[in-house]
Amino acid sequence: MLSLQYPVQNSYPVSQAITHRQFVRWLLALAAFSTVFFASAIHAAGNNPDADAAYQRQRTACTNGSSNQNRATCLREAGAALQAAKQGQLADTPSQYDKNRLERCNVLPEKDRPDCISRMQPGGVVDGSARSGGILRESVMTEVGPPIVIQPPDTAKPSGSQ
Known part of the structure; x- marks a missing residue:
């Protein structure tokens, strides 16, 4: 019977070589860590109902033309706001x-x-909108100045008149 023998070409000494069992354990630990890491990232990114609702409102405003931007810019900014909200930056x-x-x-x-x-x-009169070119805020302040004293004309009659 013929026996084929392959030479072992390990650059590591036998004491430092990884056994099959150690490799499988390392691989399973890496898989478990990756699963937990990516699951928590996906959960954090997708679990913000307020941000999703705000995005839907903004998207509706973009598509029906009630925003003060063109459609492409509006949609891009709505998406950026959603992403920032999900990352906790908004x-x-x-x-x-x-x-x-x-x-x-x-x-x-x-x-x-x-x-x-x-x-x-808050309070005062607010008029206008961003769409119409600006918001005008009006407040009325009354300032009381120093009193003005008006001297009555001298009513003394000249000495030669009756």
């Missing part, structure tokens, strides 16, 4: 709205900022 909190509202006043000269801040507060 903050639509009331405190963020307040911060944004006050940031608009920072570009004005120092003497005009208090008036701008008062116009940005």
